[in-house]
Amino acid sequence: MTEHPTAPRGLNSTDQTLEPSETDLKVLSRQLGRAVRDVVEIPARCVCGNPLVAATAPRLANGTPFPTVFYLAHPVITAAVSRLEAEGAMYAMTERLAEDPELAASYRAAHEDFLAERERIRVASGTGEVPEIEGISAGGMPTRVKCLHVLVGHALAAGQGVNLLGDETLERISSTWDTQTCRCDPAWRDA
Incomplete structure (x- = not known):
């Protein structure tokens, strides 16, 4: 497994602590429209400081395995x-994986990074082993693209260059959302 520093790697996380505050949990709940559960870290934040991605324990408190880990929260x-x-962007990306050995190798490396980060988060959360999802990442990694939300959550949490298809997806949505513009609802922080 790849060793990762305990320092934040994701978008705008170097200015903030990874540990979620009560305000972070409230904002996440409002973003998602439901109470959040088992959030361990906030690995990526908006320029305003609001969470973009929640890192969730790989086993929920109710015992359910949760392979996704990096949960994209910002609506x-x-x-x-x-x-x-x-x-249908996932289908074209999956076809490219089959045709481009360099992209496929990069995607496999993203899968390995995801697994290493999930293990780090598992340890940080105090969660025991989760054999049901061992070796399984999310989003279809390492051989296909099944869920762009997972790839974007991972890309935001890991930082640019780790998950190239997540980075590409962020580029493709840049007319709607970009890393330098806040599009948060101020009501998320209201009591």
């Missing part, structure tokens, strides 16, 4: 990525 990003999925 503007989520909606933009959903539109790409509805257009």
Whole structure:
């Protein structure tokens, strides 16, 4: 497994702590429209400081294995990525993986990074082993593209250059959302 520093790697996380605050959890719950569960870290934040991605324990408190780990929470990003999925972007990306050995190798490396980060988060959360999902990442990695939300969540959490298809998806939605513009609803922080 790849060793990762304990310092934040994701978007705008170097200015903030990874540990979620009560405000972070409230904002996440409002973004998702439901109470969040088992959030361990906030690996990527908006320029305003609001969470973009929640890192969730790989085993939920109710015992359910949770392979996704990097949960894309911001509704503007989520909606933009959903539109790409509805257009079938995953199928073209999967075809490119079969045709481009360099892209396939990069995607396998992203899969390995995802697994290493999930293990780090598992340890940080105090969660025991999760054999049900051992070796299985998310989003279709390492051989196909199944969920762009996972790839974008991982790309935002890991930082640019780790998950190239996640980075590409972010580029494709840049007219709707970009890393330098806040599109947060101020009501998310209201009591």
